[in-house]
Amino acid sequence: MIAKVTRGADVGNLLRYLYGPGKRNEHADPHIVAGYRHPAALEPARRADGKRDLRPLAEVLRSPLETMKRSRPAEPVWQCSLRTAPTDRPLTDEEWADVAEELMHQTGIAPRDDPEACRWIAVRHADDHIHVVATLARDDGRRPNITRDYLKARKACQTVERRYGLCPTAPADRTAAPRPSRAELERAQRAGLQEPPRVALRRHVAAAAAASDSEEAFFAGLREGGLAVRLRFSVRTPGEVTGYAVAMPEYTNSEGEPIFFSGGKLAADLTLPKLRHKWTDSEVRRPVARSRRWATGSSTDHEVRVAAYQEAARVAGTAAWQMRAFHDPGVRADLAAAAADVLHVTADITGNRELAKAADAYDRAAREPFGRPPPGTPYGSALRAAARALAITNVCWGDRREQKRDLTVDLLFLIANIADLIESVAEHRLAQQRLAQADAARRAAGRLHGVRRTEPRQATSAPLEGERAMARLVAESFPVPLVDGLRSTGTRAARPSERPSHRKGAPRR
Known part of the structure; x- marks a missing residue:
């Protein structure tokens, strides 16, 4: 169950919408299922024309504002939409009434056994959701304490999920990034954008x-x-x-x-x-280590790029092993956060759309609850240094088509080790009972495996002899074996006597 909290100034307009035909979804049989009094006493009567007379109910909800001991709030109307998952069974009116009462109690707007609490109602006009409306003025003239009301609403949703066996949802731990609003989605659609800015x-x-x-x-x-x-x-x-x-x-x-x-x-x-x-972490700010192949003054741009890919793949493979071998929560948290840096940089420098989607999916799994930064460790710093090295070499890459042709094998090794690292992060989040973060990591790993399966087919020819030798040496030095993983992608190392065959008209190196 999810809850969406909004604020407003006029309860009359809100009631007219709730009892009206609706704008996006049709409102079928709107009626009150719960409130500060019995629902039958609060239900608006029908006029001679068949429409509801909403003025008495609006006046009853507004009246506590006139007796407030302090200044009236600018937006005194509190509204919360509660919706079940598509796979959940329909709740009865009595069950929805209990859900609304639990929400009012958890948020502190109308605690149980408090006769001076705020006035509120819960309107149902569909099988899968209700709207809870409250006036932020108690009958004793005081304001209710609604600090962190959206977090309290999330807690109420989890309580009723367990009570009625509904689809469980994640806690409000602020690991998810803010979603685009409906206005942003519609504006992006009108502008012809692929995604909201x-x-x-x-x-x-x-x-x-x-x-x-x-x-x-x-x-x-x-x-x-x-x-x-x-x-x-x-x-x-x-x-x-x-x-x-x-x-x-x-x-x-x-x-x-x-x-x-x-x-x-x-x-x-x-x-x-x-x-x-x-x-400012001293470990993070240390200079990027340069391999022996980088140090030579005669190194070409291609050799530098290969070295950067090899180093990033090696560090990612080591980090995957460290995630499983080390049980220090601080080390694991830093490795999970640093993995996002490597994935974002790889997606950015390659321009691969699927890698970008994998990075977006993984972001939630990388964060600690409430945005707390993890403690810096040498293990996470090594990942971040590898990410910066990849970004630095991107300055002189030029055409990405040439980069893709020359570095397909290296990219596969890097993606394979990042996927292994993210799968280990998923295991860690699952052990922590952070189901939403574990699911985010699994989805990201699935996208990375999809990229590995499709990337070799985009290559125009088989690897050159030098590239095959380089890939073989890199695979032997990896702490996590990747030969089986690459074999599953459909790549095949040609024998020395074989030469790559080309169809007529096919591009050659």
């Missing part, structure tokens, strides 16, 4: 944060990516940056101005203070 901005900001080791590099990366950046400065300390917001220049409001989203509106771990916590 909030989703695309979250992905771009996460990739820029993973590729940066300082605040200056982060903002520079956002601007180089074509985003508009607006900084927020402290009112107490002039010149001190306390936050930021980003926007797509082409996504504007009715006045032609870009619509900005702050980091906190994108995800709990993308606020500037939490990004600073990651960047």
